[in-house]
Amino acid sequence: MRGKVECSNYIKMEFPSKSANEAFARSAVAAFAAQLDPTMDELGDIKTAVSEAVTNAIVHAYPEEMGVISLRARIIRGDTLELTIKDHGRGIPDVKRAMEPLYTTGGEDRSGMGFTIMESFMDKLQVRSKPGKGTTVSMKRQIRKRR
Amino acid sequence: MMNVLSAYREGRLTVYLHGELDHHEVRQSMSAIDRLLDEYLPRDCVLDLTDLKFMDSSGIALILKLHRRMQERGGRAWVENAAQQPMRVIDASGIERLVRIASREEAKA
Numbered sequence: 001m002r003g004k005v006e007c008s009n010y011i012k013m014e015f016p017s018k019s020a021n022e023a024f025a026r027s028a029v030a031a032f033a034a035q036l037d038p039t040m041d042e043l044g045d046i047k048t049a050v051s052e053a054v055t056n057a058i059v060h061a062y063p064e065e066m067g068v069i070s071l072r073a074r075i076i077r078g079d080t081l082e083l084t085i086k087d088h089g090r091g092i093p094d095v096k097r098a099m100e101p102l103y104t105t106g107g108e109d110r111s112g113m114g115f116t117i118m119e120s121f122m123d124k125l126q127v128r129s130k131p132g133k134g135t136t137v138s139m140k141r142q143i144r145k146r147r
Numbered sequence: 148m149m150n151v152l153s154a155y156r157e158g159r160l161t162v163y164l165h166g167e168l169d170h171h172e173v174r175q176s177m178s179a180i181d182r183l184l185d186e187y188l189p190r191d192c193v194l195d196l197t198d199l200k201f202m203d204s205s206g207i208a209l210i211l212k213l214h215r216r217m218q219e220r221g222g223r224a225w226v227e228n229a230a231q232q233p234m235r236v237i238d239a240s241g242i243e244r245l246v247r248i249a250s251r252e253e254a255k256a
Contacts, residue, residue: 040232044232045235047201047232048232055169055203055204059170109170111205111240113207113240117203120239121239
């Protein structure tokens with residue numbers, strides 16, 4: 001049986017799918033994650049993963065209209081940052097395909113590397129999506145204590 | 148905020164990216180680079196990332212696009228002086244198979 005995960009701190013925020021909010025989202029998460037005393041590399045990885053997930057929601061979930069993106073960051077088990085980025089947009093018809101490196105429907109301006117980067121920079125990545133309902137991206141990264 | 152600066156010398160255009168490169172900034176930065184390519188018609192184009200504090204996969208798209216543009220013109224493009232965070236993104240993307248990524252030491256030589 002799985003018990004409730006111990007959560008010692010969290011933040012929640014909500015913002016419209018404007019690209020100007022990408023920088024805000026990653027900076028806010030980095031500021032929150034600072035309490036785990038991450039290295040510069042760990043902080044850079046976390047910021048990059050947030051940037052990718054939020055950009056995906058802006059570009060793919062709400063291609064025509066503005067929508068709401070919610071972001072939750074939690075500290076769980078004392079040393080792990082858990083991020084949840086959720087939208088109520090178009091959804092991804094084929095998650096497995098969307099996660100393949102270089103696969104993109106975003107044209108020349110997108111590299112198709114977003115999920116690959118989230119996967120390699122975070123310990124865990126989970127993507128749940130329903131066409132027409134939205135997408136939830138969950139990521140975890142453990143920050144080991146430094147001596 | 149992104150800032151695109153450049154220097155041209157003997158067929159080589161060096162483009163300096165300052166700031167943070169993400170999806171919000173990438174289109175404008177690419178247009179600025181396109182204008183520079185049209186103006187100078189360089190043989191080589193170097194993307195100098197010394198002052199790029201952050202980039203995500205939008206930066207990978209920009210590097211690939213520049214690489215393609217230069218190939219179409221029969222020239223070359225490469226990346227120099229990437230700081231730690233951009234370098235980790237470059238490493239994770241595997242674009243080194245396509246575009247030359249000069250290390251800091253190499254670039255100085």
